[in-house]
Amino acid sequence: MINKLSNLNKPLLMGPGPSCVSDLVYKALAKPTLGHLDPEFIDLMDEIKIFLQTMFHTKNQLTIPVSGTGSAGMETCFVNLIEPGDNVFILINGVFGSRMEDVACRLGANVDSLNFDWGTPVLLDQVEKKLSHKKYDLVAIVHAETSTGVCNPIEEIGKQVQENGALYLVDCVTSLGGINLKMDKWNIDAIYSGTQKCLSCPPGLAPISFSKKAVEKLSNRKSKVPNWYLDLSMIINYWSGKARVYHHTAPINMLYGLYQACFNIIQEGLENVIVRHLKMHQLLVKELNDLGLELFVEENARLPMLNAVKIPKGVNDENVRSKLMNKFQIEIGGGLGPLTGKIWRIGLMGETAKKENIHRLMDAFRKILN
Amino acid sequence: MINKLSNLNKPLLMGPGPSCVSDLVYKALAKPTLGHLDPEFIDLMDEIKIFLQTMFHTKNQLTIPVSGTGSAGMETCFVNLIEPGDNVFILINGVFGSRMEDVACRLGANVDSLNFDWGTPVLLDQVEKKLSHKKYDLVAIVHAETSTGVCNPIEEIGKQVQENGALYLVDCVTSLGGINLKMDKWNIDAIYSGTQKCLSCPPGLAPISFSKKAVEKLSNRKSKVPNWYLDLSMIINYWSGKARVYHHTAPINMLYGLYQACFNIIQEGLENVIVRHLKMHQLLVKELNDLGLELFVEENARLPMLNAVKIPKGVNDENVRSKLMNKFQIEIGGGLGPLTGKIWRIGLMGETAKKENIHRLMDAFRKILN
Numbered sequence: 001m002i003n004k005l006s007n008l009n010k011p012l013l014m015g016p017g018p019s020c021v022s023d024l025v026y027k028a029l030a031k032p033t034l035g036h037l038d039p040e041f042i043d044l045m046d047e048i049k050i051f052l053q054t055m056f057h058t059k060n061q062l063t064i065p066v067s068g069t070g071s072a073g074m075e076t077c078f079v080n081l082i083e084p085g086d087n088v089f090i091l092i093n094g095v096f097g098s099r100m101e102d103v104a105c106r107l108g109a110n111v112d113s114l115n116f117d118w119g120t121p122v123l124l125d126q127v128e129k130k131l132s133h134k135k136y137d138l139v140a141i142v143h144a145e146t147s148t149g150v151c152n153p154i155e156e157i158g159k160q161v162q163e164n165g166a167l168y169l170v171d172c173v174t175s176l177g178g179i180n181l182k183m184d185k186w187n188i189d190a191i192y193s194g195t196q197k198c199l200s201c202p203p204g205l206a207p208i209s210f211s212k213k214a215v216e217k218l219s220n221r222k223s224k225v226p227n228w229y230l231d232l233s234m235i236i237n238y239w240s241g242k243a244r245v246y247h248h249t250a251p252i253n254m255l256y257g258l259y260q261a262c263f264n265i266i267q268e269g270l271e272n273v274i275v276r277h278l279k280m281h282q283l284l285v286k287e288l289n290d291l292g293l294e295l296f297v298e299e300n301a302r303l304p305m306l307n308a309v310k311i312p313k314g315v316n317d318e319n320v321r322s323k324l325m326n327k328f329q330i331e332i333g334g335g336l337g338p339l340t341g342k343i344w345r346i347g348l349m350g351e352t353a354k355k356e357n358i359h360r361l362m363d364a365f366r367k368i369l370n
Numbered sequence: 371m372i373n374k375l376s377n378l379n380k381p382l383l384m385g386p387g388p389s390c391v392s393d394l395v396y397k398a399l400a401k402p403t404l405g406h407l408d409p410e411f412i413d414l415m416d417e418i419k420i421f422l423q424t425m426f427h428t429k430n431q432l433t434i435p436v437s438g439t440g441s442a443g444m445e446t447c448f449v450n451l452i453e454p455g456d457n458v459f460i461l462i463n464g465v466f467g468s469r470m471e472d473v474a475c476r477l478g479a480n481v482d483s484l485n486f487d488w489g490t491p492v493l494l495d496q497v498e499k500k501l502s503h504k505k506y507d508l509v510a511i512v513h514a515e516t517s518t519g520v521c522n523p524i525e526e527i528g529k530q531v532q533e534n535g536a537l538y539l540v541d542c543v544t545s546l547g548g549i550n551l552k553m554d555k556w557n558i559d560a561i562y563s564g565t566q567k568c569l570s571c572p573p574g575l576a577p578i579s580f581s582k583k584a585v586e587k588l589s590n591r592k593s594k595v596p597n598w599y600l601d602l603s604m605i606i607n608y609w610s611g612k613a614r615v616y617h618h619t620a621p622i623n624m625l626y627g628l629y630q631a632c633f634n635i636i637q638e639g640l641e642n643v644i645v646r647h648l649k650m651h652q653l654l655v656k657e658l659n660d661l662g663l664e665l666f667v668e669e670n671a672r673l674p675m676l677n678a679v680k681i682p683k684g685v686n687d688e689n690v691r692s693k694l695m696n697k698f699q700i701e702i703g704g705g706l707g708p709l710t711g712k713i714w715r716i717g718l719m720g721e722t723a724k725k726e727n728i729h730r731l732m733d734a735f736r737k738i739l740n
Contacts, residue, residue: 001637004414005626010402018403018622029623030396032380033388033572035701044374067574068438068599071618075599103598196619202403204437204574204621227597228473229438229445246706248441249566251574252388253399254624256375267371331405336616 011325012352014361015333016146016306017174018196018203019349025201028260029253036250044259045239045250051262052207055176055199055270056191058183063209064239065258066230067251070173070194073206074103076230077169077190078140080210080218084108086137089130089166091122093152094145095336096171104140107226112136118339119308121301122152128160136166144175146197147336149297149308149345151179158187167214173197176207177265178277178305178349189214195254198277198305200350201261204254261350273350277304280353284346287362291369296343305353307346308339312369317341320368328364381695382722384731385703386516386676387544388566388573389719395571398630399623406620414629415609415620421632422577425546425569425640426561428553433579434609435628436600437621440543440564443576444473446600447539447560448510450580450588454478456507459500459536461492463522464515465706466541474510477596482506488709489678491671492522498530506536514545516567517706519667519678519715521549528557537584543567546577547635548647548675548719559584565624568647568675570720571631574624631720643720647674650723654716657732661739666713675723677716678709682739687711690738698734 013020034041052063066076078100082088088109090101093116104111114130116122122141131139139161143154154170161168167189175181178198183191189211196203210218210232218225218233225231229248237245265273281304285295288309296308311317317334321344324330333345346361383390404411422433436446448470452458458479460471463486474481484500486492492511501509509531513524524540531538537559545551548568553561559581566573580588580602588595588603595601599618607615635643651674655665658679666678681687687704691714694700703715716731 001633003630003633004417005398005401005629005633008401008404009410011404011408013403013405015405017619018405021403026400026402028375030400031375031378032396033383033391033566034378034381035383035385035388036573038381038695038701040379047374068442069618069621072438072599075597079597099598106594106596106598108596194619196403202621202623203406203619204624224476226476226478227445227449228469228476229442248439249387249564249573251439251572251624253572253627254574254621257623259375260373263371263373263375325408331408 009329011329011331012357012360013331014352014357015331015347016345017347017349019200019347020351021200021202022264022351024264025257025260028256031253031256033252036252037244037246041252042244044255048255048259048262049239051259051266052209054266055262056183056209057181057185058209060209060211061240062215062232062236065255066206066208067248068206069203070192070206072230073192073194073208074100074171076206076208076232077192078103078107079227079230080225080232081138081167081169081190081214082107082109083221083223085110087134089136089139091127091141092116093120093122093148093150094118094142095147096142096145100140100171118148119150119296121150122157124153124156127157131160131164136164138167138169139164140169142171143181144172144179144303144306146174146306148339149303149306150301151303155186162187167217174306177273179274179303183209195258195261198350199261199265201257204251205258277348277353280348280355280358281307283355284348284358287358291362291365305347305349307348308343309346311342311344315369323368324364330361330364379699381699381701382727382730383701384722384727385701385717386715387717387719389570389717390721391570391572392634392721394634395627395630398626401623401626403622406622407614407616411622412614414625418625418629418632419609421636422579424636425632426553426579427551427555428579430579430581431610432585432602432606435625436576436578437618438576439573440562440576442600443562443564443578444470444541446576446578446602447562448473448477449597449600450595450602451508451537451539451560451584452477452479453591453593455480457504459506459509461497461511462486463490463492463518463520464488464512465517466512466515470510470541488518489520489666491520492527494523494526497527501530501534506534508537508539509534510539512541513551514542514549514673514676516544516676518709519673519676520671521673525556532557537587544676547643549644549673553579565628565631568720569631569635571627574621575628647718647723650718650725650728651677653725654718654728657728661732661735675717675719677718678713679716681712681714685739693738694734700731700734
């Protein structure tokens with residue numbers, strides 16, 4: 001039998017995620033598996049909660065990693081906070097906003113949505129107009145739209161949502177650990193992320209956090225959460241309290257990876273990591289411009305960790321990306337939906353956000369495009 | 371900062387799961403992360419599907435690992451196959467049968483259940499009586515009840531369910547790779563498992579398989595699956611077909627682990643692995659009896675990989691288990707629910723099912739109990 005793992009390539013991951021993983025995180029994944037009720041493992045769980053509180057800038061007790069990828073984090077937030085007939089307002093300017101709408105509709109919510117052009121941020125005046133006319137149970141938005149490279153004004157919208165009285169749900173899958181994000185200060189009630197972006201851990205877990213107001217909504221539900229696996233009212237009894245109650249077997253080794261990934265960031269200093277992302281983004285943009293390539297998003301709405309680049313006229317998208325992969329072992333992303341063939345998505349997430357990676361990509365671009 | 375991963379213990383895992391993990395699987399987890407649309411990774415996905423078909427003894431096209439732990443497998447099967455108002459019949463003789471009932475009720479099914487004593491198998495005549503009086507959309511049962519150590523007669527009930535016309539859903543979380551299991555031959559329409567039992571991979575993935583009849587039910591749904599993350603009608607487009615459509619980012623490194631775990635079993639020979647489980651079980655039972663310890667389950671319904679042992683009168687459950695862990699670095703499980711303090715659960719799953727482990731446990735037992 002041939003073992004296909006024996007000769008895996010090790011491409012440089014510069015797409016929209018997964019990002020590069022540090023050797024320490026790989027080593028963590030391979031640490032000996034402990035039982036999910038072993039006191040030593042529970043000690044690690046407690047530390048992971050503190051790490052995540054630090055990362056989200058929150059004091060929320062209910063701050064844990066969900067046992068699934070980033071999309072499971074989205075599902076967890078909606079399924080725990082929405083009951084059939086709830087009024088939900090979703091702001092959409094990319095794939096992940098649209099996904100939120102799909103998730104909420106499946107749960108029987110009355111969903112209003114506001115769509116903005118892909119590549120531009122959500123506009124405050126339009127949101128305010130809508131919020132002033134109707135009271136909502138929940139307002140949801142994506143912080144860093146991975147499909148377009150746009151950063152949405154989360155803090156400002158937080159103030160508008162607070163006036164409306166709705167719960168404020170924010171997707172920070174791509175933003176966490178890469179740009180400024182202050183959960184408590186910005187009035188965010190529920191948040192979810194993923195491990196494979198700026199945390200630089202392989203995909204498999206979704207850090208989430210719920211405010212007191214969100215926990216109250218959960219506690220006062222009229223119906224059971226229609227999803228046993230993601231029911232936080234039960235999961236919470238495994239992640240906190242003296243007597244840990246078994247719910248499902250936690251993904252032990254993935255949690256080692258998340259522990260180490262957070263450890264790395266906190267040791268470097270979260271603020272330093274954010275500055276590094278910004279500096280590397282500035283370097284990349286300069287180098288791209290030097291090569292005659294333009295960014296898709298206006299300067300003031302750009303994400304440092306996800307750079308959408310216009311594909312020049314006459315250049316074949318797939319041709320360039322497959323050359324990058326096959327000749328230079330570099331992965332970048334293509335566009336999604338209406339942006340297919342129109343943009344490339346260059347990730348500078350976590351461990352990927354380093355000078356040598358940018359130089360390696362630009363060298364390859366020069367050879368392919370000239 | 372102190373890194374709590376630096377000095378992790380490496381206990382011998384002889385509880386109800388997670389089980390011992392081979393060094394090759396640990397190494398696989400630490401292989402370089404590939405992109406989730408990288409052709410090399412898609413090639414691995416295709417091989418994992420074939421491995422799982424081999425393990426389940428099925429030709430079903432829809433045979434994949436779900437991105438969550440075993441309980442996510444349970445959730446996936448129910449949420450894709452049940453629509454509100456469907457008639458569902460659940461056979462219960464332990465924790466995991468009860469969990470099925472909870473999951474199905476949350477999805478709006480009309481649930482009938484039949485409860486049997488914990489520690490005894492589901493009884494065929496009672497099932498037949500019920501099935502002859504009512505037509506069901508789905509009948510569900512647990513193969514290996516991890517909470518009691520009982521093996522249920524899956525093949526025989528499969529015949530009864532076929533006559534009724536219902537879909538037949540089987541939990542094989544603990545049975546897969548440890549005892550005989552023939553999905554196609556036994557008329558099973560939907561099945562789910564977990565990685566942390568007899569596959570000897572850390573927890574984090576749930577292999578599932580759907581028959582043609584199950585896929586038809588999914589295709590003919592009147593309503594969307596009320597769970598975006600686990601909606602197989604979308605996930606299937608990522609796991610098969612020429613153009614792989616992104617759904618959620620797969621847990622890449624966990625899938626490396628599953629690949630290696632299946633590889634190990636298929637290389638040893640699935641039949642040989644099953645025989646090894648049986649032989650180790652027989653050895654354990656002999657040794658336990660020599661020490662005056664009795665099994666909780668009648669001989670003909672015992673699971674080889676999950677041995678429920680009666681705690682002798684006057685012996686303190688937690689005292690013994692904490693000595694086993696703290697003095698001998700061996701983890702075994704306690705009883706759940708009504709069996710708390712009444713039984714120990716000794717796992718002989720996958721890599722754990724070896725002579726040296728049994729001897730190590732028995733030596734420790736002798737020192738603690740005498």
